[in-house]
Amino acid sequence: MYRLGIDVGGTNTDAVVMHDREVLAGVKAATTEDVTSGVLEALENVLSKAGVDRAKIANVMIGTTHFTNAVIERKHISPVAAIRLGLPATACLPPMVDWPQDLREAAGDLGYLVRGGYEFDGREIAPLDGEEIDRIADDILAKKISTASVSSVFSPINRQMELDARDRLLKKCPDLQVVLSSDIGRIGLLERESAAIMNASLLALSARTVDAFAGALKSTGLHCPFFITQNDGTLMDAATVKRFPVLTFASGPTNSMRGAAFLTGIKNGIVVDIGGTTTDVGALQLGFPRQAATVVDIGGVRTNFRMPDVFSIGLGGGSLVRRGPDGAVTVGPQSVGYRLTREALVFGGDTLTATDIAVALGEAEIGDKSRVDSVDAGLAQGARDAMTAMLEAAVERSRISPEPLPVIAVGGGSILMPDRLGDLEVLRPDHFAVANAVGAAIAQISGEVDRIYSLENGLTRESCLQQAEEEATKKAIGAGAAAATIEVIEREDVPLAYLPGNATRIHVKVVGEMGGGDALPA
Numbered sequence: 001m002y003r004l005g006i007d008v009g010g011t012n013t014d015a016v017v018m019h020d021r022e023v024l025a026g027v028k029a030a031t032t033e034d035v036t037s038g039v040l041e042a043l044e045n046v047l048s049k050a051g052v053d054r055a056k057i058a059n060v061m062i063g064t065t066h067f068t069n070a071v072i073e074r075k076h077i078s079p080v081a082a083i084r085l086g087l088p089a090t091a092c093l094p095p096m097v098d099w100p101q102d103l104r105e106a107a108g109d110l111g112y113l114v115r116g117g118y119e120f121d122g123r124e125i126a127p128l129d130g131e132e133i134d135r136i137a138d139d140i141l142a143k144k145i146s147t148a149s150v151s152s153v154f155s156p157i158n159r160q161m162e163l164d165a166r167d168r169l170l171k172k173c174p175d176l177q178v179v180l181s182s183d184i185g186r187i188g189l190l191e192r193e194s195a196a197i198m199n200a201s202l203l204a205l206s207a208r209t210v211d212a213f214a215g216a217l218k219s220t221g222l223h224c225p226f227f228i229t230q231n232d233g234t235l236m237d238a239a240t241v242k243r244f245p246v247l248t249f250a251s252g253p254t255n256s257m258r259g260a261a262f263l264t265g266i267k268n269g270i271v272v273d274i275g276g277t278t279t280d281v282g283a284l285q286l287g288f289p290r291q292a293a294t295v296v297d298i299g300g301v302r303t304n305f306r307m308p309d310v311f312s313i314g315l316g317g318g319s320l321v322r323r324g325p326d327g328a329v330t331v332g333p334q335s336v337g338y339r340l341t342r343e344a345l346v347f348g349g350d351t352l353t354a355t356d357i358a359v360a361l362g363e364a365e366i367g368d369k370s371r372v373d374s375v376d377a378g379l380a381q382g383a384r385d386a387m388t389a390m391l392e393a394a395v396e397r398s399r400i401s402p403e404p405l406p407v408i409a410v411g412g413g414s415i416l417m418p419d420r421l422g423d424l425e426v427l428r429p430d431h432f433a434v435a436n437a438v439g440a441a442i443a444q445i446s447g448e449v450d451r452i453y454s455l456e457n458g459l460t461r462e463s464c465l466q467q468a469e470e471e472a473t474k475k476a477i478g479a480g481a482a483a484a485t486i487e488v489i490e491r492e493d494v495p496l497a498y499l500p501g502n503a504t505r506i507h508v509k510v511v512g513e514m515g516g517g518d519a520l521p522a
Contacts, residue, residue: 005440015027015437068298088125095112110143118153147176191304210241213228225480257273258438314335391416444512451505492508
């Protein structure tokens with residue numbers, strides 16, 4: 001089976017063509033503002049390089065940073081009616097209370113507090129105030145708002161009020177897009193509410209972006225299904241991405257980590273993805289990124305939905321190299337970024353970058369080496385030492401045990417990585433520069449269940465786990481996974497002593513290879 005993987009980054013769009021487990025070709029193209037033209041260029045180049053009939057491409061998998069960039073840059077964000085069900089409690093901290101002012105304004109700064117919500121044990125704080133929901137619906141119509149989020153206190157335990165509020169809103173506003181916090185976040189009201197608001201603010205951008213991808217594929221003569229990678233290393237169909245764009249956050253580093261695992265065959269290790277401006281570092285567990293267990297900051301907003309445990313440092317191929325008045329050499333965090341091929345010394349520019357240092361020290365063969373022959377040896381070695389120290393500190397931060405783990409270097413800037421970091425061996429696999437596109441191409445379909453079960457009326461822990469596993473499997477198959485390839489990668493239950501009915505929270509996740517279901521592009 002021929003597959004095509006694309007990763008649309010902030011600077012470059014990478015693409016690979018794979019046949020079963022073999023990478024046939026990989027290319028890089030510049031990312032463009034309109035999405036389509038950059039994707040088109042990458043598609044045409046990689047298909048030409050691979051020499052594959054486009055009619056034989058069975059599936060296209062796409063990774064994108066568009067939605068993360070929108071939040072960080074405060075662009076393409078729609079106003080949201082943020083409705084919280086929780087009065088008379090929670091009034092002291094209104095929706096978006098801890099958001100940066102510019103992002104709050106971009107999202108409309110429209111918060112509504114309504115009577116309702118639940119206590120931690122499932123008891124009502126107050127009945128849902130339906131008349132207030134009706135008044136909010138009238139205000140939404142008057143302000144011509146197209147999206148809303150509904151968050152109820154402790155809705156992960158009981159989401160009925162969120163459902164009731166949504167249904168009541170839709171009676172007056174049938175065209176309103178409503179996001180429920182219980183569909184996205186976990187226990188923790190402000191973080192879960194923020195995740196829901198952020199998701200709602202990106203729905204219009206998500207629809208435009210997914211449609212742009214569909215248009216680019218159609219223009220290239222590709223009529224196969226396409227999928228978008230999410231931040232746990234698995235795939236979503238186009239319709240799901242339009243509903244939950246936040247699930248793509250950090251999918252770029254995730255794709256690189258999955259690609260690194262595939263290209264090396266290593267399932268447990270540390271991946272260092274070095275780009276033009278930053279380096280992303282994260283740990284692999286069983287071939288998938290380790291998930292963050294704490295609150296994650298996105299563009300200055302605290303959220304608590306699923307995210308990989310990946311962090312960034314300001315080191316890349318375009319990082320500026322400087323010597324201070326005291327003689328100390330620094331590298332980054334400032335960078336020439338996508339202008340590297342114009343401004344770096346080895347490419348005819350006049351700016352000393354980390355790439356120039358690698359070439360000057362004989363660690364890479366890029367551009368015109370004669371242009372860096374005059375770089376001071378002490379400056380070059382000082383920059384090398386600074387880069388090594390930054391990378392060692394980043395890798396050590398990702399280690400959770402003293403056991404030596406392999407370090408896998410990927411990304412176009414991985415020429416900056418030395419052969420060893422302390423006691424750790426560094427691997428640089430074939431096709432390392434396009435590992436992110438490889439990760440997208442080999443991504444699997446997932447199904448997930450995260451729910452609270454009551455162990456009463458003859459139900460046992462084992463029967464509930466089995467029920468959750470069957471439901472997760474059904475979701476994966478429905479999304480396009482081949483039933484014979486389904487395997488469980490996460491299975492846990494946490495007893496909730498504070499809830500009545502011997503309650504337990506069960507989380508089951510399964511993955512499977514592409515090859516089943518009826519998932520088609522929206």
